[in-house]
Amino acid sequence: MKITEASKACGLSVYTIRFYERSGMLPEIDRGSDGHRRFTPRHVEWLTLLYWLRETGMSLKQMRRFTTLAKEDGAGIAERRQILAGHADTLKSKRAMLEKCESVLAIKIASYGPAHEEDAK
Amino acid sequence: MKITEASKACGLSVYTIRFYERSGMLPEIDRGSDGHRRFTPRHVEWLTLLYWLRETGMSLKQMRRFTTLAKEDGAGIAERRQILAGHADTLKSKRAMLEKCESVLAIKIASYGPAHEEDAK
DNA sequence: CATTTGACCTAGAGTTGCTCTAACCCGTTA
DNA sequence: TAACGGGTTAGAGCAACTCTAGGTCAAATG
Numbered sequence: 564m565k566i567t568e569a570s571k572a573c574g575l576s577v578y579t580i581r582f583y584e585r586s587g588m589l590p591e592i593d594r595g596s597d598g599h600r601r602f603t604p605r606h607v608e609w610l611t612l613l614y615w616l617r618e619t620g621m622s623l624k625q626m627r628r629f630t631t632l633a634k635e636d637g638a639g640i641a642e643r644r645q646i647l648a649g650h651a652d653t654l655k656s657k658r659a660m661l662e663k664c665e666s667v668l669a670i671k672i673a674s675y676g677p678a679h680e681e682d683a684k
Numbered sequence: 685m686k687i688t689e690a691s692k693a694c695g696l697s698v699y700t701i702r703f704y705e706r707s708g709m710l711p712e713i714d715r716g717s718d719g720h721r722r723f724t725p726r727h728v729e730w731l732t733l734l735y736w737l738r739e740t741g742m743s744l745k746q747m748r749r750f751t752t753l754a755k756e757d758g759a760g761i762a763e764r765r766q767i768l769a770g771h772a773d774t775l776k777s778k779r780a781m782l783e784k785c786e787s788v789l790a791i792k793i794a795s796y797g798p799a800h801e802e803d804a805k
Numbered sequence: 806c807a808t809t810t811g812a813c814c815t816a817g818a819g820t821t822g823c824t825c826t827a828a829c830c831c832g833t834t835a
Numbered sequence: 836t837a838a839c840g841g842g843t844t845a846g847a848g849c850a851a852c853t854c855t856a857g858g859t860c861a862a863a864t865g
Contacts, residue, residue, distance in 0.1 A: 567841080579823065598831085599843075622821085622822090647792055651789045654785060668768050672768050700853085718860060720813050
């Protein structure tokens with residue numbers, strides 16, 4: 564699979580995938596005889612996880628650490644679990660933040676007085 | 685009130701407050717005879733709203749637009765309401781994203797096998 | 806009275822995490 | 836044959852901070 568297809572499959576832009584590779588956040592990617600990257604389903608699975616992690620605010624630094632552990636394989640499982648569990652915790656507080664903000668917005672919107680039908684058109 | 689106090693009250697760093705002022709996202713801020721900014725409770729209220737908007741991912745561009753409308757006052761209410769309502773909508777989908785990611789993480793963590801007591805220490 | 810401390814000021818450099826451009830290569834297709 | 840549609844790299848540009856350097860001033864301290 565080439566980069567465009569991988570991009571569509573994982574949700575990251577081709578720019579971002581190349582950037583992540585340069586930044587050492589991806590496992591080895593083989594090249595075809597044409598010099599183009601060849602992505603396996605395992606790569607796509609990895610990219611998809613990274614997509615979720617970045618989309619929900621994990622830093623590149625942490626993602627790099629996570630990838631490094633995966634490369635070492637075996638020994639790093641405990642720390643990888645810890646990174647993901649820690650991130651899951653931050654997601655909980657992010658969700659609370661969003662809820663809080665939604666209520667702040669609701670109050671603010673209400674403070675503008677009742678909506679006029681005309682405004683919505 | 686000076687900048688440090690305002691910063692503590694609204695949640696934005698003093699750097700960010702100054703940056704927001706330079707970027708035209710704040711109403712006029714008066715200066716004391718010492719040249720230092722003087723923040724009123726209204727400023728703090730405004731900064732706090734901006735804090736929530738940025739913390740939940742609104743772009744500076746949109747925040748600038750929002751501030752511009754507030755400066756004009758009166759006529760802009762409809763569009764301001766629309767901006768906030770639109771943002772409230774994006775928060776809903778963000779919240780759905782987080783939930784989705786939380787379940788992705790739970791599956792991934794489970795795939796590492798049962799946690800060892802030793803790992804948690 | 807002199808100086809040092811601390812809070813503020815500005816301009817501008819540095820950082821993170823992309824995002825895009827320029828210039829190039831290579832295989833197919835008209 | 837040349838031009839099109841992918842891919843490649845290096846590096847510039849951008850958003851949104853974040854911090855540093857060098858300065859002012861007011862109050863506290865030696």
